[in-house]
Amino acid sequence: MAQLTQDCFAFGKKLIKLETALNKIKKNIKPSKIIEEINISKSLNRIVATDIIAKKNIPPHSNSAVDGYAIIYNEYKSGNRVFSIAGKSTAGHPYKQKTKKLATIKILTGAILPIGYDTVIMEEDCIIKNKSLVLPNNIKKYMNYRHLGEDIKFKSKVFFSGHKLRPQDIGVLYSLGVKKIKVYTQLKICVFSCGDELTSIDKPLKKGHIYDSNRIMLVNFLSKLSYKVQDLGILKDNKKYITKKLNNAAKNNDFIITSGGMSLGDEDHIKPLIEERGEMHVWRLAIKPGRPVGFGNYNKTPILGLPGNPAAAFVTFLMLGIPILKQISGQKLIKNNYIPIKINFEHKKKPGKKEFLRVKLSNKDNRLILKKFHKEGAGILSSTSWATGLGVIDDDIEELKEHDTINYISFSELLS
16 A cells, blocks of 8 residues: 555654554553452363462372382392382382382382382383392483472462463363362453445445455454454444444443544544543554554443454454453463564565564475565455464564565464
8 A cells, every 4th residue: 555655654643663552551451350260171261360379299199100110229229130029009009018128019100109119110121030120230210200299399389370271281280189260250352343335244245345354353363362252243434323332332341342443534433432432542553564553442441443454453453452452351461472584585665664474484495484475465364364473574674685584473372
């Protein structure tokens, strides 16, 4: 899209840098304080509300890492190589009899070791003669021995408040015997699209109209992130109608997301309404795509206004919307993990704006490299399906050449 005026000073006001916008937003967000207790089996993607302290050791007993034979290392160290086989210990069925000197216990993986036994020799490395164990040289103390608490120690912090629970985290909590957990309540979020040209998928497409892809994309993003989502449809380009819809949305939701209506056209009503009935904290960022994006409060309810162009809505939701949602929901903010990777393309841009390219991470001759989608417009939604992440070009860079290095962040990283 061509613009004759200098981008960074269009409309008489300098564009806001993304980092500045995020810092300003952070000061105007109140994280969730409402806590509920839920069953651990239903806690996937929920945000931990209190630090979780281990009430036991994991493993709760010292045990064997392999199938083999357990010995007391000091007896072996004294020069003994032949041990009588006293009995057997299996997982769930420990050896309970008193052991004698120079006795070994046949042990299976996960089985508890008798008191004093501290070394396990794999069965494949053992020789059995006349019901006795004959050991080789070079046995090391604590070989194949799992120490009590070597995974998680009693009274240690397992997860901090603000941690988002993943499948593996739930596994850890199960291993500790945790049945219920305190989490922040899920945010209730509603999503609108704005524009008379938009049509729902269940209606025939009129000339000059397009199907509303942004709204369904955002609804599915929010569902994937485990928020309570309400799809409130398409807002007509009518200020009175939009006001009524936004008023109802603000009463019944924790957060409002709109797509479109954030620029300065005659039918762009979202920004003026936010300013009339609340406050606009940030508007118009120095990024590409996605300049006409804004965040504020409407009737005391946080509202994020995304651009109407689908690729721009996609990028701004990832880079601005997700950090906002994380903070409001109580999730601990972790700095994005950008990875410097070489590119296989050339690219030119204007200085003063940070640019986000839709790129694909590929392996070429055992080296990672970034490819750029063949079209770059803010309306090219297919680029987001093709790409694996975003290539970030800093504000001051004007030209990139093949084999230059840029920062890359994957979609999976952004959505974690």
